[in-house]
Amino acid sequence: MRKSAVNRTLLAVLGIVLLGGGLLILAGGFDLYRRWRMTPPDGWPLTAPEDALLTDADRTRWTGQGWWWPAVIAFLAVVVLLALWWLLAQLRRSHPGPLSVGGTDEVEGVELREGALSEAVAADARQLSGVRQARARMTGSSRRPEVDLDLTLMTSSDPGPVLQALYDGPLERARQSTGRDLTARAHLGATKHKARRAE
DSSP, X not given: OOHHHHHHHHXXXXXXXXXXXXXXXXXXXXXXHHHTTOOOOTTOSOOSTTOOSSOHHHHHSSTTOTTXXXXXXXXXXXXXXXXXXXXXXXXXXXXXXXXXTTGGGOOTTOEEOHHHHHHHHHHHHHTSTTEEEEEEEEEEOSSSEEEEEEEEEOTTOOHHHHHHHHIIIIIHHHHHHHTSOOEEEEEEEEOOOOOOOOO
């Protein structure tokens, strides 16, 4: 799963939890259960404005237990470590950045931006027979760049020859220009067309 999809999923789950908790607090604080004649489930917190989220008994239940504070500190430490891991994962590059031209025989001071390389590969792939649309995105690191390709094929196209032409053409030219082994992933789709009615 891509990093952006994981981020969106985590943020969506966190947002739903926070929104749900906030709505419950507002419903109790504005006494909406009584006003709308709703009966909350037994044990439901904050059903009236004078209710507290945690009662005195709840707050002091475990204070006499020896394991309580170590457990709380361990839990908070795990939360902090997970938050730091997530932050470092965001800062880590998921794309190669500028690539030197020529590989081992690189031209000094000449670099190829990843966006330019992506667009060049995509434009080259669009010229292949049987390809209707192509998009490319560079991933990986500067030492091991990778390219993700989304190809939309014409309905009459055979994927096998298209993939071979992609390997021998656009990808080979990209490898030669960067002087690196360029790992590629191609996602193939077919052109959608309207159904025709036979009369």
